[in-house]
Amino acid sequence: MGCAVYLHVVSNETISPPRDRTRHTLLEDAYALVTGAWLIAFGLVLMKAAGLVTAGVAGLALLASYHVHMGVGLLFFLINIPFFLIGLMKLGRPFMLRTIIACGLIFIFAAITRNSLEIASIHPAFAALGGGTCAGFGLLALLRHKTGVGGVNIIAVWMQNSRGWSVGRMHMALDAAILLVALTSLDLAAFGWSVLSMVAINMILVAWHRPGRYTGH
Template sequence: MRRLYSLIVILVGSLALGFAFNIFLLPHEVLSGGVTGLAMIFGLLSPVNSGIWFFLLNIPILIIGWMKLGKEFIGNSIFAVVITSISMQYIPVVAVTDDPLLSAVFGGVISGAAIGVIIRFYGSTGGFDVVGLLLTQKRDIPLGGLVFCLNSVVVFISGFIFSWDLALYTMASIYISGIVVDRVHTRHIKLNLMVVTNQGEELKNELINNLIRGITVMDGQGGYSNAERKVLYTVISRYELAIVKSLIKRVDQTAFVSVSETVEVIGNFRRE
């Protein structure tokens, strides 16, 4: 059921991405970034649909991702690329507004939300998303900002081929898309978790069995009650918070929990 739910979400995200491209961006020659943007350029300059170019250009990148990011991830990515490619062929390229700035803004928001959801459910739209995910495994870099930097080359290409006004609209669209991706895809955000509990041993075992995280256990004492407590401390990703809250509630509903965002993690912290 989890796998089916993920595929349904990726399907909806891929259809939304094709919609954003064909309804908002392509009618005004406002491009997306990276490989997708190159596919749009080739589609605008040749009789071959952008969706077909999108699929062809992603093949070598997905092969690299297969070796580095795992079969499930690339399987989901291939599914997303195929659905996006098909949707771009069948959704008509029709402008809903004559204002290219509005198209750039709404196209960036919708495409960013779609890409963020697809990545959150362990997939990607290929292209520089795969490259960005490979790099964020090594460094805690916001994915949207990283992909924005990688994608900026498309802005210069579109400026030389079309016009610099459209290149600036493309830059705005890519920037907005990157911001929205970071709002949806929050794996780079790390949280400090401190739990004061009466069930220290049981809760520690539950967290270790369900998370790939080290945990520091300290002895504590209530300031008013003088009762002995266990204090558990660890650092988790934003994605893991929902799992952790559920585990703590199940083991000790009276536990005191403090969660705060951390600025930086140095040392042995698993980022995969």
């Protein structure tokens, strides 16, 4: 009996608690930031090449890029600045630090992609579905690692955390308002393809961004 007690004590002292398998490592977070930012940047370049506007601040940046001589990546970063301040107050410093890094990477990767890829012709349906899907998966990768991309995304995550609202559906509603503004600058065909790109982005979030369904959130 004494031996059994001794073994029980030794086992409690030497066995460390299991690692939380739902937590991402620093390397996984870094890889998600790079991959997510690149997918968003690539999607933006495809949509800009077709003259489309899309969801969120990305859509505002694309819309502004048709009127001013600035890259879509730089505009994306500049428009996000006031939203960074809101996110800092409502979502905390770690979230906003990762978000600012992600936005900086989108700016860099959009410039690299634009200078590395010459698109002579692209069908707007391909740009809307392909670009929108790329951007949607990029956004999903960032959200799964507690990172945003500013603007509408910050508002949607805030509403999810405070009221339990769906990020995808919240995005859809806010993005629809942005596209209505874009209607003043786009013809009906471009507007229709832009709506398709917005749906492509947000359906990724509606389908796959559901807190509680997946581990590692």
